[in-house]
Amino acid sequence: MKTIDWPDKRRTYFQVLAFAxxxxxxxxxxxxxxxxxxxxxYSFFIASITWAVIDFGRDLLxxxxxxxxxxxxxxxxxxxxxxxxxxxxxxxxxxxxxxxxGWQAVDAGSREDLLRSSILITLLxxxxxxxxxxxxxxxxxxxxxxxxxxxxxxxARLRLLESQLEPHMLFNTLANLRxxxxxxxPRATAMLDRMIAYxxxxxxxxxxxxxxxxxxxxxxxxxxxxxxVRMGPRLRYSLELPPELAAQPLPALLLQPLVENAILHxxxxxxxxxxxxxxxxxxxxxxxxxxxxxxxxxxPATPAGSGFGLAQVRERLLSTYGAQAALDLxxxxxxxTIVTLSFPAA
Amino acid sequence: MNPPRALIAEDEPLLAQALQAELARAWPELRIVGTxxxxxxxxxxxxxxxPDVLFFDVRMPALxxxxxxxxxxxxxxxxxxxxALVFVTAYDQYAMQAFEAQAVDYLLKPxxxxxxxxxxxxxxxxxxxxxxxxxxxxxxxxxxxxxxxxGAAPAARPLQLIQAGVGTAIRxxxxxxxxxxxxxxxxxxxxxxxxxxxIRTPLKELLPQLDAQTFWQVHRGTVVRAAAIEQVxxxxxxxxxxxxxxxxxxxxxxxxxxxxxxAM
Numbered sequence: 001m002k003t004i005d006w007p008d009k010r011r012t013y014f015q016v017l018a019f020a021x022x023x024x025x026x027x028x029x030x031x032x033x034x035x036x037x038x039x040x041x042y043s044f045f046i047a048s049i050t051w052a053v054i055d056f057g058r059d060l061l062x063x064x065x066x067x068x069x070x071x072x073x074x075x076x077x078x079x080x081x082x083x084x085x086x087x088x089x090x091x092x093x094x095x096x097x098x099x100x101x102g103w104q105a106v107d108a109g110s111r112e113d114l115l116r117s118s119i120l121i122t123l124l125x126x127x128x129x130x131x132x133x134x135x136x137x138x139x140x141x142x143x144x145x146x147x148x149x150x151x152x153x154x155x156a157r158l159r160l161l162e163s164q165l166e167p168h169m170l171f172n173t174l175a176n177l178r179x180x181x182x183x184x185x186p187r188a189t190a191m192l193d194r195m196i197a198y199x200x201x202x203x204x205x206x207x208x209x210x211x212x213x214x215x216x217x218x219x220x221x222x223x224x225x226x227x228x229v230r231m232g233p234r235l236r237y238s239l240e241l242p243p244e245l246a247a248q249p250l251p252a253l254l255l256q257p258l259v260e261n262a263i264l265h266x267x268x269x270x271x272x273x274x275x276x277x278x279x280x281x282x283x284x285x286x287x288x289x290x291x292x293x294x295x296x297x298x299x300p301a302t303p304a305g306s307g308f309g310l311a312q313v314r315e316r317l318l319s320t321y322g323a324q325a326a327l328d329l330x331x332x333x334x335x336x337t338i339v340t341l342s343f344p345a346a
Numbered sequence: 347m348n349p350p351r352a353l354i355a356e357d358e359p360l361l362a363q364a365l366q367a368e369l370a371r372a373w374p375e376l377r378i379v380g381t382x383x384x385x386x387x388x389x390x391x392x393x394x395x396x397p398d399v400l401f402f403d404v405r406m407p408a409l410x411x412x413x414x415x416x417x418x419x420x421x422x423x424x425x426x427x428x429x430a431l432v433f434v435t436a437y438d439q440y441a442m443q444a445f446e447a448q449a450v451d452y453l454l455k456p457x458x459x460x461x462x463x464x465x466x467x468x469x470x471x472x473x474x475x476x477x478x479x480x481x482x483x484x485x486x487x488x489x490x491x492x493x494x495x496x497g498a499a500p501a502a503r504p505l506q507l508i509q510a511g512v513g514t515a516i517r518x519x520x521x522x523x524x525x526x527x528x529x530x531x532x533x534x535x536x537x538x539x540x541x542x543x544x545i546r547t548p549l550k551e552l553l554p555q556l557d558a559q560t561f562w563q564v565h566r567g568t569v570v571r572a573a574a575i576e577q578v579x580x581x582x583x584x585x586x587x588x589x590x591x592x593x594x595x596x597x598x599x600x601x602x603x604x605x606x607x608x609a610m
Contacts, residue, residue: 167437168405172358175436175456179364232359234383268357269407271384 004059013051016129020047023125037103042094042118050086050126054078068137075134083126087119156312165202176230191229194222205253213280214246220259220278227263234273235263241280248280248287249346251316257309258291258339266295266337274336287345294336298329310339317343350473352399354381355388355414356434357406361455365401365434368457373466385409389418397429399469401453404435411435416490416566419483420600424584428483430472432465487602505555508536510543517543525574525590526597527552529567539592564588565600578607 024043028036057078061070069075173195180188201219217239224237255278267274274294281288310329317325325343332338352369356362362381369376379395382388386408392400400418402411409417411433422428433452451465508519523538533544534552545552553561553569562572576591578599586599586607599607 171436171455172361175364176358176360178456179360182367183363229360230358234357271386271408 004056009055012055012133013048015133016047016051017044019125019129020044023047023121027121035103037101038094038098041097041103042091045094045097046086046090046122047125047129048086049090050082050122051129053082053085054130057082068141069134079126079130083123086126087122091118159312161202165199172230173226180229187229191226194225198222198226201253202256205256209252210249211252212246213241213248213250216250216253216255217241217278217280219253220255223256223259224276231263231268231273234270235267236273236275237277238275239278242282245280245282245287245345250287250343251320254313254316254341255289255291257313258341261309262291262293262295262337262339266293266297268295270295282345283342285344286342288340288342290338290340292336292338294334297331297335298337313341317341349375349377350398350470351377351379351395352401353379353388353392353395353397353429354401355383355385355406355411356381356401356403357383358403359383361403365457368459368462369401369466372459372462373470376466383407385411385414388414389421392418392429393421396426398473399432400429401432401434404433412490412493413566416494416602419487419490419602420566422601427476428486430469430476431486432469484605487605491602501555504557505552508543508545510536510545512543519543521556524571525593526568526570527561528569528597562603562606564603564606565598566602568597570597 020043021040024036024040027039027043028034058069061074061078070078173191177188177191177195180191198219201222221239224235224239228235228237259276259278262276267276276291276293279290279292310327314327317327321343326341328340330338330340350373354362354365356365362383366378366381369378376399379397380391382391383406385402385406388400388402388406388411389409400415402415404411406414415431415433419428431451434455434457435452436455451468453461453465505521508521508524510517510519519536519538525537525539527549528535528537529549530544533546534549536543536545549567549569553563556569560571560573561569563569570588570590574590576589578586578588580586585601586604588597588599590597
């Protein structure tokens with residue numbers, strides 16, 4: 001059971017009291033010839049008891065997180081039950097109290113009328129107040145939810161950008177570029193062009209778009225060319241895209257984190273380096289993309305943070321293609337890592 | 347005086363060449379005696395060549411620049427002065443703060459000629475000081491220790507139980523019973539009285555989770571319960587080794603951690 005939020009209870013109770021005062025004032029306005037005392041006392045007790053039963057009953061019954069109210073019929077039953085209890089108990093106490101004060105609460109003649117109208121008033125007021133608090137809880141929940149979702153989206157985008165504009169990669173690439181400018185200007189120009197294309201694609205991808213498999217492979221080519229300059233003979237790679245699949249759409253830079261992981265955690269830490277292959281093929285209705293490397297292999301001891309790339313790819317696959325998509329990670333006995341993605345072809 | 351000799355350790359070939367070219371301009375007398383593409387071969391070459399200056403890239407395969415320097419300090423012959431160390435890094439905010447605090451110099455990639463010139467002057471001063479016997483090996487060791495500890499923040503709650511896989515079962519080993527941890531290839535051996543278990547968590551990740559007062563790192567691959575140490579002895583070559591209570595096994599103490607053992 002959750003702990004009782006006393007400040008919230010107090011706040012709610014004061015609002016209920018204000019509402020009860022309003023109801024009593026309304027009654028007095030309709031029948032000014034009667035004294036203000038009895039309706040006020042009745043309102044006070046009925047409202048207080050109804051409030052207590054509902055508000056503490058909500059805590060006892062398993063309320064939904066969304067609104068803080070029990071779901072479905074249980075919520076309605078609680079409100080109706082609380083109004084009945086509030087009316088019976090509240091009017092009994094109020095009647096006793098009024099006779100103590102010597103107030104004539106009920107005229108003998110209009111007893112039945114009064115009973116009907118007071119039941120009706122209690123029912124209406126109770127329902128109105130309950131509905132008000134219910135919708136208030138719900139809108140607060142929705143607002144909270146929306147804020148959370150926005151925060152999460154912002155965070156994910158920031159992390160995506162951060163992972164793609166990883167400072168280590170950026171400054172090492174710039175250092176290579178600086179070295180090439182002096183020794184091999186044409187190669188430096190080519191490297192700079194690759195880098196521009198890579199940066200442009202990275203910034204565009206953080207705005208979540210789709211592009212063709214051809215564009216995806218072009219960006220991977222840019223990235224791998226940059227890495228090939230940096231790693232020299234330690235990196236060999238191949239990209240295999242059958243021409244009939246070139247126009248297939250996919251979320252932009254979906255494969256990028258997988259290729260980056262293969263380099264960062266697979267090939268870069270390996271003294272001898274190795275090779276990396278990216279292949280696309282079609283199996284009936286499914287498009288399959290495979291990123292494989294001959295690096296260190298995926299182990300639970302792979303440095304922290306590497307999980308983000310994989311989790312992000314899985315999430316994007318799932319949100320785009322749902323249950324039809326699959327991501328499979330394998331470590332073949334010969335070493336290295338194979339990541340296989342499959343999703344419905346267009 | 348012989349011309350100073352330097353070793354460059356850098357895994358990216360173009361950057362190694364570029365640093366060599368920049369150094370040729372900034373310090374023409376300096377002879378580059380070798381370049382290594384990974385940390386392990388950097389240690390090997392340094393031991394062979396005995397250079398005066400080391401330029402170590404921080405992020406390298408097999409062994410990081412920091413780990414390579416620590417290992418080198420451990421294996422460096424005692425009668426030779428330890429080389430002046432310069433770390434080279436592309437970007438590492440945390441390490442940079444540590445470098446800043448230490449006297450060891452560091453260079454940021456891409457290396458700028460003006461900055462390199464400053465480093466050269468600093469290294470030249472260090473070498474001149476070394477010739478007069480002012481360069482202190484102990485100070486270098488302290489700097490390396492500081493750099494190694496810079497990345498690891500201690501865990502909020504010390505580890506209580508080690509969960510070691512034995513076949514298909516998991517064995518629970520209370521940390522209170524552990525005598526020492528020893529890195530062995532891809533595993534870490536967890537040694538208790540009369541028993542031994544293997545875990546996959548690297549020593550580097552395990553260390554911040556252990557109480558630093560209770561467990562002491564005495565070697566790059568060994569962490570020992572301090573209270574279990576019976577005595578520490580020094581051999582003719584000046585190397586320290588530990589003997590544990592009720593155990594015949596001897597554990598080597600690396601030079602980096604020798605400062606822990608001094609008679610009161």
